[in-house]
Amino acid sequence: MSEVRIEARALTRRYGKLVAVRDLDFRIEAGEVLGFLGPNGAGKSTTMKMLTGFLAPTSGTALINGHDIVTDSLAARRCMGYLPEGAPAYGEMTVRQFLQFIARARGFSSGEVVKAAGSAMERLNLEHVSGQTIETLSKGFKRRVGLAQAILHDPAVLILDEPTDGLDPNQKHEVRGLIREMSADKIIVISTHVLEEVHALCNRAMIIADGRLLVDDSPRGLLRRSKYHNAVTLVVDQPERAASVLSELPQARKVEIRDGELTVFPLAGAALFEEISDCIRQHRWEVHELRFEAGRLDEVFRQVTSGEGQ
Amino acid sequence: MKSSVKQISAGSAALNVARRELAGYFATPVAWVFIVIFLVMSGVFTFYIGSFYERGMADLAPFFQFHAWLYLFLVPALSMRLWAEERRSGSIELLLTLPLTTWQAILGKFLAAWLFIGIALALTFPTWLTVNYLGNPDNGVILTGYIGSWLMAGGFLAIGSCMSALTRNQVVAFILSVVVCFGFLLSGLPMVMSLFSAWAPQGLLDLVANFSFLTRFAAISKGVLDARDVVYFGLVILFWLMANTVILELRKAD
Numbered sequence: 001m002s003e004v005r006i007e008a009r010a011l012t013r014r015y016g017k018l019v020a021v022r023d024l025d026f027r028i029e030a031g032e033v034l035g036f037l038g039p040n041g042a043g044k045s046t047t048m049k050m051l052t053g054f055l056a057p058t059s060g061t062a063l064i065n066g067h068d069i070v071t072d073s074l075a076a077r078r079c080m081g082y083l084p085e086g087a088p089a090y091g092e093m094t095v096r097q098f099l100q101f102i103a104r105a106r107g108f109s110s111g112e113v114v115k116a117a118g119s120a121m122e123r124l125n126l127e128h129v130s131g132q133t134i135e136t137l138s139k140g141f142k143r144r145v146g147l148a149q150a151i152l153h154d155p156a157v158l159i160l161d162e163p164t165d166g167l168d169p170n171q172k173h174e175v176r177g178l179i180r181e182m183s184a185d186k187i188i189v190i191s192t193h194v195l196e197e198v199h200a201l202c203n204r205a206m207i208i209a210d211g212r213l214l215v216d217d218s219p220r221g222l223l224r225r226s227k228y229h230n231a232v233t234l235v236v237d238q239p240e241r242a243a244s245v246l247s248e249l250p251q252a253r254k255v256e257i258r259d260g261e262l263t264v265f266p267l268a269g270a271a272l273f274e275e276i277s278d279c280i281r282q283h284r285w286e287v288h289e290l291r292f293e294a295g296r297l298d299e300v301f302r303q304v305t306s307g308e309g310q
Numbered sequence: 311m312k313s314s315v316k317q318i319s320a321g322s323a324a325l326n327v328a329r330r331e332l333a334g335y336f337a338t339p340v341a342w343v344f345i346v347i348f349l350v351m352s353g354v355f356t357f358y359i360g361s362f363y364e365r366g367m368a369d370l371a372p373f374f375q376f377h378a379w380l381y382l383f384l385v386p387a388l389s390m391r392l393w394a395e396e397r398r399s400g401s402i403e404l405l406l407t408l409p410l411t412t413w414q415a416i417l418g419k420f421l422a423a424w425l426f427i428g429i430a431l432a433l434t435f436p437t438w439l440t441v442n443y444l445g446n447p448d449n450g451v452i453l454t455g456y457i458g459s460w461l462m463a464g465g466f467l468a469i470g471s472c473m474s475a476l477t478r479n480q481v482v483a484f485i486l487s488v489v490v491c492f493g494f495l496l497s498g499l500p501m502v503m504s505l506f507s508a509w510a511p512q513g514l515l516d517l518v519a520n521f522s523f524l525t526r527f528a529a530i531s532k533g534v535l536d537a538r539d540v541v542y543f544g545l546v547i548l549f550w551l552m553a554n555t556v557i558l559e560l561r562k563a564d
Contacts, residue, residue: 102408
C-alpha cells in the first residue's frame, strides 16, 4: 500500500457571507496523530465535514490517499473512518445490528459482515452490550459504538470530531487509550478543545481560529511558544524578598508574583533552574514548592487565538 | 494492513439503507401505530362513511374511494421523520459519509417507507375477503385498485420525503407535506380548476388537471391500469425524489 496521506489544498467553505474555513493548506502523513485545536466556531468541524465528504468545499479540495474529495468522493470515503461530533447513531438499533449495517454499507460481503461487526465489538469491548439498543447505553458506551463503526473497515485515515467531549474523566482516559492503540500506521485527526488531549494523544497540533490555520507544530513546539516555557515557579515564605533577589539573576527576564506563587521567566534560550537552586541554598529560603515549567498550553492557546500576550 | 477499498454496487447500497430503515420502523412504535390507525380508519371509511353494506354492490369502490384522504394525513405522518429525524439526531452525518451517494440514501429510505405502506395496504386483506365472501367481485379491478393506491401512496411519500429534508422540525415537515399533497390531490377538482379557468390558457388547465392524484387514481381504481397513469406516478415520485436530493445537498450544513 502506498503511503497514506491527506493533503488539503486551499480548502475553503462559506456559509452565505460567513467564511467558516479559509484557504486551508496542510499535509498529514501516515503515523501522525493530529490534534485539531481551536475555539468553538473556529472551523474545526467544518473542516472535518469537508474531509469526510459530508460538506462540499466552496472552493479548493483535499486528497485522501490520492482520492479527490470533490471529484472522487466515494473512493475517498472508503479509506476513511469518521466519528461525527456527539457520536450519532440509530438509537433504536442494537449495537450488533448497527455495526452490521455499517459493515454492509462499507462493502463487506454477507459472509464477512458478522465477522467484521464482531471484531469491531471485540476491539471496543462491546460484546456484552451487543444486544442492547444504542439509546439505552451510557454516553461512554455510545462513544465506543461510534468508534467501533469508524474503525470497522480498518481505515487508513480516522477522523474523530471531539471524541472525548462530554465524557467523565474515566471514560476520557479509556477513549484515549483506544485511540492510542489504533494510531500506529494510520493517520488520525482529532478535533478537540481540550488541551490536555493534545499532550496525551497527539504528535502534531494545528490551531485554527476564524477558519484560518494559525499554528502547525508539535505539542512540544507549542509549549516552547509559551511564556512559561523553561520558567521556574516557587512557593516561598517571603516571596517579595526572594523576588528582588531573583530579579538580579542575569538569566531572568522577569519575576512575577501571583496568588503567592513566584514565577521567574528566563531570557530566551536561558536556563534558570540551577541558578535558582543555588539562590535557595545560599539564602536558606523556606521553599514549600518548586517546579519547572515546560510551558502552558492554555496560555499558548489564548495567546494564539486571541492575539493576546506577545 | 488490510485494504479497505471495497466497491459496493449502487443497488445494494440503497437496499442496505432500505433494510435498516424498515427494521427501524418495526423496532419503534411507529410501525404498529401506523398500521393500526390505517386499518381502523380504512375500515371506518369503508363500512360506515362509504356505506359498504348498504350499497349492495360487491366491489371495493368505497374502500379505495377514501384512500387519497387517508394518505393525505397518514403518509406525511410517516414521511415527516425521514430526514428531519436524521438531521435532528445528527445521524445524517454518519449516513452521508458512508460510501454511498445521497441519491442512494434517499432511494433507500423512500423504498423502505413505500414498502412499509405496501405492508399496511396488504394487511387490509380482510376487507377483500369480506367482499369475496359476500358476493362475486371483479378481483382484477380490486388488484388494480390496490396497485393504484400503492402508486398514489408513493407519490405522497416522495413529496413528504422532500419536505422532510427542508427542516429538522418534524411538525413543520408534516404540515408542509400535507399542504403540498393537498395541492396535488385537489388540482383536478372544479374548486381548484375554477381558480385557473378564468385566466389560464387551456394548455395550462389541462396540465393542472393532469397533475391531480385523484383523477389518476380514479381511473386506475376503476380497473383500467393505463400505462400513462403508472408512468405519471412514476414521474411524480422521480421528480420529488430528485428535488429531495437537491434540497438535501443544499441544506446539509444547516
